Amino acid sequence: TVKEDEHPVHIENMKGDIELKNVSFEYEAGHPIIKDVSLKVQAGHMFGIVGKTGAGKSTIINLMARLYDVTGGEITIDGVPIRKIAFDDLRRNIGIVSQETFLFIGSIADNIRYADPDATMEEVIEAAKSANAHEFITKLPEGYNTKVGEGGISLSGGEKQRISIARAIIQKPNILILDEATASMDTRTERKIQAAIDNLKQGRTIISIAHRLSTLRDADMLCVIENGELKEMGTHDKLIKEKGKYFELYKLQSEALQFINE
Ligand SMILES: Nc1ncnc2c1ncn2[C@@H]1O[C@H](COP(=O)(O)OP(=O)(O)OP(=O)(O)O)[C@@H](O)[C@H]1O
Numbered sequence: 002t003v004k005e006d007e008h009p010v011h012i013e014n015m016k017g018d019i020e021l022k023n024v025s026f027e028y029e030a031g032h033p034i035i036k037d038v039s040l041k042v043q044a045g046h047m048f049g050i051v052g053k054t055g056a057g058k059s060t061i062i063n064l065m066a067r068l069y070d071v072t073g074g075e076i077t078i079d080g081v082p083i084r085k086i087a088f089d090d091l092r093r094n095i096g097i098v099s100q101e102t103f104l105f106i107g108s109i110a111d112n113i114r115y116a117d118p119d120a121t122m123e124e125v126i127e128a129a130k131s132a133n134a135h136e137f138i139t140k141l142p143e144g145y146n147t148k149v150g151e152g153g154i155s156l157s158g159g160e161k162q163r164i165s166i167a168r169a170i171i172q173k174p175n176i177l178i179l180d181e182a183t184a185s186m187d188t189r190t191e192r193k194i195q196a197a198i199d200n201l202k203q204g205r206t207i208i209s210i211a212h213r214l215s216t217l218r219d220a221d222m223l224c225v226i227e228n229g230e231l232k233e234m235g236t237h238d239k240l241i242k243e244k245g246k247y248f249e250l251y252k253l254q255s256e257a258l259q260f261i262n263e
């Protein structure tokens with residue numbers, strides 16, 4: 002349903018100043034999912050989104066990438082209304098490593114160069130190495146030529162996620178959106194993924210959704226979404242001092258960790 006403007010504005014290189022002004026959204030008429038959310042993501046910063054499952058976090062990033070149009074309010078990127086921006090520029094500048102990784106039928110190499118079909122094999126391998134995926138790929142029967150998707154071999158959730166990180170590394174987006182997987186992974190895989198993501202973060206505008214709050218320790222700004230509403234916004238230190246919702250979420254996780262350590 003999303004349509005490109007007839008006279009789209011071109012932004013070759015987005016800086017990544019993203020603003021939501023009184024944004025509302027519903028997937029189905031009469032069922033508001035996002036309610037009057039206003040926030041600013043500053044270019045070059047890392048912006049964290051936290052909140053319980055079903056709160057509307059993934060919906061917000063879908064709107065930021067214009068996978069859907071807002072039903073109320075407005076979103077701008079670098080001051081330009083997102084509805085006016087050329088599709089090409091949105092796709093090139095915004096990369097998403099999402100909760101559900103999509104692999105299509107083809108080789109591993111093709112899946113990695115999806116965002117840049119002209120990428121050379123050297124570039125594909127380089128990206129896979131930074132994504133901590135090279136090791137498992139080389140152990141597959143046909144390495145980078147191994148077919149995945151229907152009829153091909155299947156990969157684990159953690160392996161798929163590293164493929165999608167490699168894909169984002171090739172894309173080199175100015176704005177990188179990370180939607181953390183809820184599926185639990187073993188600690189070793191999780192560390193590898195975290196290290197891959199750290200490589201990717203350098204010099205970009207980052208919007209990161211995390212369930213494990215420790216992933217957001219580097220965030221410049223954090224917001225808490227609850228039931229489609231923006232409840233809190235600030236730095237980690239500020240939100241901890243305020244002893245509100247972020248503090249409660251943080252305390253719950255620290256207590257759980259403490260329990261494990263005992
Ligand atoms: N395509 C869709 N059509 C209709 N409703 C949807 C759709 N996608 C999500 N929803 C609903 O919108 C609400 C917010 O979903 P969203 O995926 O944004 O939550 P979330 O905060 O990302 O949750 P999680 O932490 O589990 O990923 C949920 O009630 C969900 O059921």
Ligand SMILES: [Mg+2]
Nearest residue numbers: 058059060100
């Ligand atoms: Mg989600």
